[in-house]
Amino acid sequence: MRYEGAVYRPPSEAGSLIIQATLGCHHNKCTFCGSYRDKPFSIRSIDKIREDLAEARYMGPIQRVFLADGDALCISQKRLIEILESVNEFFPSVDRIGIYANAGNILHKSIEDLEALRTQKLKIIYMGVETGDEALLEKIFKGATYNQLIEAGRRVKDSSILLSVTVLLGIGGIDGSETHARETAKILTDLDPDYVGALSVIVVPGTPLYEDFKQGRFRLPDPFGLIQELRTMIAESSFTNCVFRSNHASNYLPVKATLPRDKPRILEDIDRVLNTRDQTSLRPEFLRAL
Numbered sequence: 001m002r003y004e005g006a007v008y009r010p011p012s013e014a015g016s017l018i019i020q021a022t023l024g025c026h027h028n029k030c031t032f033c034g035s036y037r038d039k040p041f042s043i044r045s046i047d048k049i050r051e052d053l054a055e056a057r058y059m060g061p062i063q064r065v066f067l068a069d070g071d072a073l074c075i076s077q078k079r080l081i082e083i084l085e086s087v088n089e090f091f092p093s094v095d096r097i098g099i100y101a102n103a104g105n106i107l108h109k110s111i112e113d114l115e116a117l118r119t120q121k122l123k124i125i126y127m128g129v130e131t132g133d134e135a136l137l138e139k140i141f142k143g144a145t146y147n148q149l150i151e152a153g154r155r156v157k158d159s160s161i162l163l164s165v166t167v168l169l170g171i172g173g174i175d176g177s178e179t180h181a182r183e184t185a186k187i188l189t190d191l192d193p194d195y196v197g198a199l200s201v202i203v204v205p206g207t208p209l210y211e212d213f214k215q216g217r218f219r220l221p222d223p224f225g226l227i228q229e230l231r232t233m234i235a236e237s238s239f240t241n242c243v244f245r246s247n248h249a250s251n252y253l254p255v256k257a258t259l260p261r262d263k264p265r266i267l268e269d270i271d272r273v274l275n276t277r278d279q280t281s282l283r284p285e286f287l288r289a290l
């Protein structure tokens with residue numbers, strides 16, 4: 001497969017065929033994100049996408065496809081349906097197609113639009129939430145308010161599409177750490193998603209967050225501060241049935257739990273690490289990555 005520039009996908013899409021439907025990120029403003037800073041945004045032509053799909057046929061029957069890059073749900077409804085139809089045409093065996101989205105992309109689609117995408121096997125949307133702290137959402141240029149995030153999540157769920165959200169440990173800095181963790185637990189409860197992925201901030205050169213870090217305006221919590229945030233988010237949130245993971249390579253402590261079922265066990269595990277402050281239980285710094 002030929003890919004243009006760096007390609008990112010959620011950890012749970014590791015076995016999926018990745019198709020670049022867009023290049024870069026249409027929003028491209030989040031202060032912590034360096035993924036697409038040097039990649040001008042564009043929507044790839046249907047001809048190029050079909051060439052990629054044709055080329056991928058040698059891989060045999062494909063069950064899962066992920067549409068990259070950053071917020072590919074920004075593609076117009078007509079074009080997106082065309083892309084999904086092409087995926088289904090080349091890979092009738094496909095069971096699930098996934099995509100990244102931000103709240104703005106979702107709110108540009110009606111429930112009927114999302115249901116039409118679901119019919120074409122778009123079965124999971126990965127939405128960046130990062131925090132439930134309203135002031136922090138504005139500060140990091142997430143492009144959505146608390147209520148807009150909730151409305152976007154509700155629309156996805158009402159369309160019977162799985163909702164997977166990411167939250168970002170450490171994004172409030174040391175000063176905003178507790179508020180960030182508590183407000184994030186609150187938005188997670190209100191969203192009640194099917195999946196949560198907790199990532200940890202890595203300060204990337206070239207981003208506005210890096211400038212704040214260099215100027216001393218942003219102070220990153222230490223590893224145990226990040227794990228304390230994770231604990232608060234798990235302890236103070238409430239879900240119907242949610243797979244909560246912090247197994248992304250950016251995290252110091254990988255956690256995988258089905259909540260609420262595993263809550264007591266997982267909190268016990270986290271407390272053991274926080275109480276002993278045992279460095280050997282953490283992922284080594286050199287293995288951390290985005």
Ligand code: SF4
Pocket residue numbers: 025026027028029030033034035036070071102128
């Ligand atoms: S975090 Fe997501 S929406 Fe924000 S700039 Fe990065 S890719 Fe775009």
